[in-house]
Amino acid sequence: LPSAALFYLPLKAPMRVRGVLVVDPGDTRLSTIPELRRLLETCATQIAIALERIHFVSVAQDTLLAMQAERMRNSLLSTLSHDLRTPLTSLVGAAEVLASQLAAQCATPCATQATASAASLHAQALIIMRQARRLAHMVDDLLDMARLQSGQVTLRHDWQSVEELVGSALRAVDPAQLAQHPLHIDLPADFPLVRADAVLLERVLVNLLDNALKFTPPGTPLGVRAQVQGAEALLTVWDQGPGLPHGRERAVFEKFTRGEPESSIPGVGLGLAICRVIVEAHGGTIAAANQPMGGAAFSVRLPLQTAPQLEPAGDAEREAETGKSPAAATVDPAAHALEPTAAPPTSPELP
Structure with missing residues (x-):
């Protein structure tokens, strides 16, 4: 001045x-x-x-x-x-x-x-x-x-079928809890293979399903959906439970952090943190959001790569003619096996 x-x-x-x-x-x-x-x-x-x-x-x-x-x-x-x-x-x-x-x-x-x-x-x-x-x-x-x-x-990358990973994850969760929920599986028949560590990626799906089973009241539906968005595979585990506390959608992936701090649900708050570490090690991302119709959706995005051709074109045509590759499926909670249905199950809007 x-x-x-x-x-x-x-x-x-x-x-x-x-x-x-x-x-x-x-x-x-x-x-x-x-x-x-x-x-x-x-x-x-x-x-x-x-x-x-x-x-x-x-x-x-x-x-x-x-x-x-x-x-x-x-x-x-x-x-x-x-x-x-x-x-x-x-x-x-x-x-x-x-x-x-x-x-x-x-x-x-x-x-x-x-x-x-x-x-x-x-x-x-x-x-x-x-x-x-x-x-x-x-x-x-x-x-x-x-x-x-x-x-x-150390990640052991190999070409994995998402249908097989989902089936293995369903067999790994508590069958008694799974039987209490209508379960919807939406896996396109032509969904591409993903290059990932099968054991670790299955662990991600198991943790997400366990989380949904813990916080979703019996009788309410939950499900798994697979989509291709651009150059990414989008795997979503959704439920129609109480949803996530507002503003804590990102915090739930931190270590020893839970959606409800005073919750009576057992756990130490590591399942989702493990999911994030595994997904990020694969070059992907994981996010959580509340659904407009209620409940929460956990979305895993993994980069897609060009997969090798695993079967001749003739086999694929015969499968298409016999109708053995459904566009959607439901899961019998008792058997944990994918079964074709005439029409895809009704599932809520996912983010």
């Missing part, structure tokens, strides 16, 4: 302005000396650069500490998971054997007091078995997340 008694010089650093340097010259006549003003401007520039360097050093230190803490946590989780896995495996196996033996005792025709006692013990053994399996699943999630983030998992 030419008429002011003070000098106001902006501290312009390369990235942004860091502040203002105020100088009292003591004598207003000094403001008319060009050499003095150039000297002050040089000083202001050096001060701004120094402040910016201090800022970036602080940011680098914070980032380094965060990385070290993350590595320590992953190492701890991996160690604990390894140590817990062996006794949990033994516990699950023992509970299954006990439940099987007690079930055989309950099946005896004579209704004695011993049989009634065996029935009560069988119910308790089933509780132990279910809870041990749930705990083992949590430990597996912790171990898998630690492995994925440490780079210990």
Whole structure:
């Protein structure tokens, strides 16, 4: 300000302005000396650069500490998971054997007091078995997340059939829970093969289906849809449950984050985080959104590549003539097998 008694010089650093340097010259006549003003401007520039360097050093230190803490946590989780896995495996196996033996005792025709006692013990053994399996699943999630983030998992890319991946995922989820929901599968007959790790991509579908089964009330439909959009394969797992809390559509993919923080649904908040890590390792993306008709939809996008020809054209024509390649299918929850239908099932609009 030419008429002011003070000098106001902006501290312009390369990235942004860091502040203002105020100088009292003591004598207003000094403001008319060009050499003095150039000297002050040089000083202001050096001060701004120094402040910016201090800022970036602080940011680098914070980032380094965060990385070290993350590595320590992953190492701890991996160690604990390894140590817990062996006794949990033994516990699950023992509970299954006990439940099987007690079930055989309950099946005896004579209704004695011993049989009634065996029935009560069988119910308790089933509780132990279910809870041990749930705990083992949590430990597996912790171990898998630690492995994925440490780079210990190598992707085994190969051409995969989406229909086979969906079928394997359906067989892997809890059949008792799956039987409580009308299940819709929409897989085009000519859907292209995807190049992916079959085990890991199946894990993504299993986690998404498990998530839908956990938060969707019995009797409400859920399903899987596959589409081709441009150069991407779009796989969507949808449900008609309560949906996602508003504003938390992205947060649900963070580690130890759940849609409802105070939810009574069991889990540690790693299933969706594992899905994101696996999908991104394949060069894809995963997103969640609420549907206009209610419920949530989780969409996985994977890049498509030119797949090799797996069968002669004549075989494909014979399949088309016999009608063995349906455009849509429904799933028998009891058998977990895809069966053709005359018309595609009604499914809600997906984002």
